[in-house]
Amino acid sequence: DTGVSQDPRHKITKRGQNVTFRCDPISEHNRLYWYRQTLGQGPEFLTYFQNEAQLEKSRLLSDRFSAERPKGSFSTLEIQRTEQGDSAMYLCASSSQAPGANVLTFGAGSRLTVL
Amino acid sequence: DAKTTQPNSMESNEEEPVHLPCNHSTISGTDYIHWYRQLPSQGPEYVIHGLTSNVNNRMASLAIAEDRKSSTLILHRATLRDAAVYYCILRDTGNQFYFGTGTSLTVIP
Numbered sequence: 689d690t691g692v693s694q695d696p697r698h699k700i701t702k703r704g705q706n707v708t709f710r711c712d713p714i715s716e717h718n719r720l721y722w723y724r725q726t727l728g729q730g731p732e733f734l735t736y737f738q739n740e741a742q743l744e745k746s747r748l749l750s751d752r753f754s755a756e757r758p759k760g761s762f763s764t765l766e767i768q769r770t771e772q773g774d775s776a777m778y779l780c781a782s783s784s785q786a787p788g789a790n791v792l793t794f795g796a797g798s799r800l801t802v803l
Numbered sequence: 804d805a806k807t808t809q810p811n812s813m814e815s816n817e818e819e820p821v822h823l824p825c826n827h828s829t830i831s832g833t834d835y836i837h838w839y840r841q842l843p844s845q846g847p848e849y850v851i852h853g854l855t856s857n858v859n860n861r862m863a864s865l866a867i868a869e870d871r872k873s874s875t876l877i878l879h880r881a882t883l884r885d886a887a888v889y890y891c892i893l894r895d896t897g898n899q900f901y902f903g904t905g906t907s908l909t910v911i912p
Contacts, residue, residue: 692846730888730890730905732902733900779846781847790835791852792849794847794848797845
């Protein structure tokens with residue numbers, strides 16, 4: 689297993705366009721998290737899946753953001769009608785549910801620039 | 804959301820020990836204390852975690868105060884590759900991990 693993969697690594701888009709990011713977690717991990725990080729800040733929690741169920745979504749998350757994990761494996765994060773304030777690094781992490789193993793493994797992130 | 808407080812930045816000389824403090828006065832009895840670090844242009848990386856007892860692994864040691872309201876990450880011998888932002892996080896029973904702004908560690912050659 690090569691760890692958590694995210695695609696694309698970089699995305700430049702114009703304001704108003706839709707973008708989609710993909711995350712492939714470590715295969716035996718049933719938990720998947722999305723975070724957003726802007727320059728100089730720590731990662732900000734967006735949403736969390738256990739298998740295919742989306743268990744929590746940040747209250748700060750706009751309705752323009754939606755995430756799915758249809759078969760409990762990979763996940764997608766879509767941002768509709770992008771705004772310049774959406775420019776950030778989008779980080780995906782996965783973890784196991786096994787006792788003592790609930791630690792996060794992060795991907796390298798997808799950097800979004802909205803022009 | 805559980806909160807942690809860390810100094811914004813710290814410096815250490817290469818090959819000397821580093822003690823990175825974290826305050827978490829509102830911690831509950833079931834919250835785990837986690838530490839992650841983030842090197843430039845990379846995603847965060849797990850360092851160590853614990854509940855009540857001190858913990859050691861190949862990367863670092865974690866010293867947890869008896870009242871659990873503070874903890875210290877100890878790097879026994881800082882190298883230039885340890886220069887990163889270090890995050891102290893509480894993981895609650897809902898399996899949420901909330902990051903603060905962390906401590907930026909500079910290692911001086």
